[in-house]
Amino acid sequence: MEPGALLPDALATLDSEQPPVRFIPTPSAPYFQQHRAARLLEQASAPGHVDEMSAEAPSLPHAFGARVLMWKQDPSVGEIGTRRAYLPGPVLAGPRDARIAPGSPGIDPVEPNAFGDFVTQPDTPQFDAVHTFAVVRQTLTMYQRALLGAGVDMPLPWQWNTSMDTRPLTVFPHGLPNVMNAFYSRTQACLKFGDFIPNGVTAGASAPESARVYTCRSFDIVAHETAHAVLDGLKPLWLQADAPPQTGGLHEAFGDLTAIFLALSQLDQCEAVIAQTKAHLHDQTFLSDIAEQFGMALGGTTGLRNADNDLTLGQAGTQVHAISQVFTGAIYDVLADMFAHERNPALDDCAAVLHRVAGYLRGLLLRALIGAPERAASYVDVVNEMLRIVAEDGKPDIYAAFIRNQFARRDVVEPPPHGSAAAIGGEQLLPKVCDAPGARQDRRACCGTMNLPEYRKVGLVLDREAQALAQWCAANGRLGECTLAPGPATPAPRPEQS
Numbered sequence: 001m002e003p004g005a006l007l008p009d010a011l012a013t014l015d016s017e018q019p020p021v022r023f024i025p026t027p028s029a030p031y032f033q034q035h036r037a038a039r040l041l042e043q044a045s046a047p048g049h050v051d052e053m054s055a056e057a058p059s060l061p062h063a064f065g066a067r068v069l070m071w072k073q074d075p076s077v078g079e080i081g082t083r084r085a086y087l088p089g090p091v092l093a094g095p096r097d098a099r100i101a102p103g104s105p106g107i108d109p110v111e112p113n114a115f116g117d118f119v120t121q122p123d124t125p126q127f128d129a130v131h132t133f134a135v136v137r138q139t140l141t142m143y144q145r146a147l148l149g150a151g152v153d154m155p156l157p158w159q160w161n162t163s164m165d166t167r168p169l170t171v172f173p174h175g176l177p178n179v180m181n182a183f184y185s186r187t188q189a190c191l192k193f194g195d196f197i198p199n200g201v202t203a204g205a206s207a208p209e210s211a212r213v214y215t216c217r218s219f220d221i222v223a224h225e226t227a228h229a230v231l232d233g234l235k236p237l238w239l240q241a242d243a244p245p246q247t248g249g250l251h252e253a254f255g256d257l258t259a260i261f262l263a264l265s266q267l268d269q270c271e272a273v274i275a276q277t278k279a280h281l282h283d284q285t286f287l288s289d290i291a292e293q294f295g296m297a298l299g300g301t302t303g304l305r306n307a308d309n310d311l312t313l314g315q316a317g318t319q320v321h322a323i324s325q326v327f328t329g330a331i332y333d334v335l336a337d338m339f340a341h342e343r344n345p346a347l348d349d350c351a352a353v354l355h356r357v358a359g360y361l362r363g364l365l366l367r368a369l370i371g372a373p374e375r376a377a378s379y380v381d382v383v384n385e386m387l388r389i390v391a392e393d394g395k396p397d398i399y400a401a402f403i404r405n406q407f408a409r410r411d412v413v414e415p416p417p418h419g420s421a422a423a424i425g426g427e428q429l430l431p432k433v434c435d436a437p438g439a440r441q442d443r444r445a446c447c448g449t450m451n452l453p454e455y456r457k458v459g460l461v462l463d464r465e466a467q468a469l470a471q472w473c474a475a476n477g478r479l480g481e482c483t484l485a486p487g488p489a490t491p492a493p494r495p496e497q498s
């Protein structure tokens, strides 16, 4: 555009011999308004145009935080597609921050653009790096806010963090090529995500790469695995395979529920759920279908697990996957009950109510998990903690009734005698179905995290075998320079807490 094209004298010559190329129509007022709004969204604010908060915190740079483009659910849920999200903390090239780092070797670090934002093309490794980072970051932030909102100021450490070890969680979006899984590893301090070509797609060189499923592209799977890392930082003994089945169920359920709560921490997702279900949460939606693309790739018609289920504890046995669905389903039902109770379309928008109710419930669940025993926690422990906290928070008695009734319906707790105020006035509910003494977890249908050898004390088993061999050699005259056999062939995990 030539300088002066918008000047009045140029416009005044429209009827003369002015060449058409200089014709610039006068922008309308609505256009100016729209253009101004778009500029505010697209550009970092100019130095000096700081809001009150940043003015009070001059040490922070202006335009703090980063905008990212990410999947709302995963690439298969085309209807809701991608979203642009704002991450309020500092994000450096990678992306990385103080708590989350990109794995190396891996995807080349993604550089922020001139505005400090990470906006890349979907279906590329760079997009995968940004999306995965963003979901991990949002999950951690969601729970930090939940605690802070309840007056608990704690950073939610990773399991390995100490005063001397503040290593971040390392994220490998393409960390498991041709593996149909994803996991959180404590010993590697990382999350790794697999990619695979689903069964039924022609194998070999002609296999269409476009059919490849990347688990890191699933909002739900990334949130689920991050939840394992968050909970392991709080309750390191819960992830061990020799814990009771219900303890394992809590880990898996927390993963699935985190995916649901993270979706509902975003207003546009709440609006989508309300519109799709007409505010009836037991209607079939993307919300209760966890990990759509991953589930379909495995041959299912819905997601990997279905949160809106009717399983009872008596039906689940020792299968941690099934047991987890009992807990997930009960919490989902409590969410639906609380939402139906709070909903008042005459007074408030349903999406706003859902956002608020889910926000309270996720904090309630996290606080109840923190308050549960460090070892061998069962569902009834968490339920009783939830009941204690809703009373402490001054919530209406009906909140306690929702929790009590939904968990009683699933054989987790004994229903109190008719008319009893048990557990509302502080009395503890009793378990109905318990893990059998010495019951061992069946983790076969669980995610990759639950199947890692590091949580099965495999290193200790191998060490014991090696020591027995060394003792036999010593007893039979096969003496060497060192009577201790070398360690196991597999990398030994860090000493496990017990």
Ligand SMILES: [Zn+2]
Pocket (backbone or CB within 6 Å): 224, 228, 251, 252, 255, 446, 447, 448, 449, 450
């Ligand atoms: Zn899991």
